Amino acid sequence: MTDRVPVAPSLPGGQAQALLAGYDRALAARRGRSLTALGVVLGCALLSAWAAEVRPGDLAANLYRFTSYIGRITPTLTWANLFGDLAEWYWNVGLWTRLLVETLLIAYVGTLVGGAIAVCLCFTASGNLGEIAWARFAVRRVLEFLRTVPEVVFALLFVIAFGLGPMAGVIAIALHTAGALGKLFFEIVENIDMKPVEGVRSSGGSWLHAVRFAALPQVAAGFASYALLRFEINVRGASVMGFVGAGGIGQELISAIRQFYYPDVSAILLMIIATVFVIDIADERIRHRLAAVESPK
Known part of the structure; x- marks a missing residue:
């Protein structure tokens, strides 16, 4: 050819x-x-x-350390005493489940608050609806700052300010989520059809009316889809923020790692992984439904 x-x-x-x-x-x-x-x-x-x-070369030479650690945290399970071994492995399942639920609530509230902030700011930051240039510039810089600082850094600062507990984690996730979703949201807004907006404005509607009745119906499904994806990410982030004392199951995980409670480490990790799997599957199905609603055939 x-x-x-x-x-x-x-x-x-x-x-x-x-x-x-x-x-x-x-x-x-x-x-x-x-x-x-x-x-x-x-x-x-x-x-x-x-x-x-x-x-x-260093990676190959020290890879055995990682595999040996995996071997140490793997529990001993036997068919003859399977249920007893499982009960010994998950001896503290009640506390871990409560902390895991706390982690989910931290991620949920943080995502909800951060998403609300992002919705309030994204229209001002968009190039097609942000009518005031200095306000658009300022909002974009604020969003950049919020998503640039990692959640764990925010969490550490708020733990110092407010003490140990989930409130620091909620505020940290909310701020970082506002910055991350704010950028995604205003990019969605910049791709909307402007004819409905022009129609509302030409009929005497205000800027808020145009946002509410012309722009928001076009972007609502996309906003919800990205918010669900962010919730999944925040569940993992909330688990890590427990390392600095921001509540959730991460605090128990880092305690088990530091005290060399190897079976506890694997038990907690499996609970976190299983939870993320379930959330990922549920979010994927919901996002597909929202995408079908957003672009019907």
């Missing part, structure tokens, strides 16, 4: 050869640009690996 395009037989020989030569030059130039871009990407990857001290 050849890369040349067929040339009409009616063209004169000289003209046909000129067209083919031009096509070959354009194809060679495109291939050269692609190879150059690939070389730049590979060069940046190698430079980044060198700067980050990524050493495959």
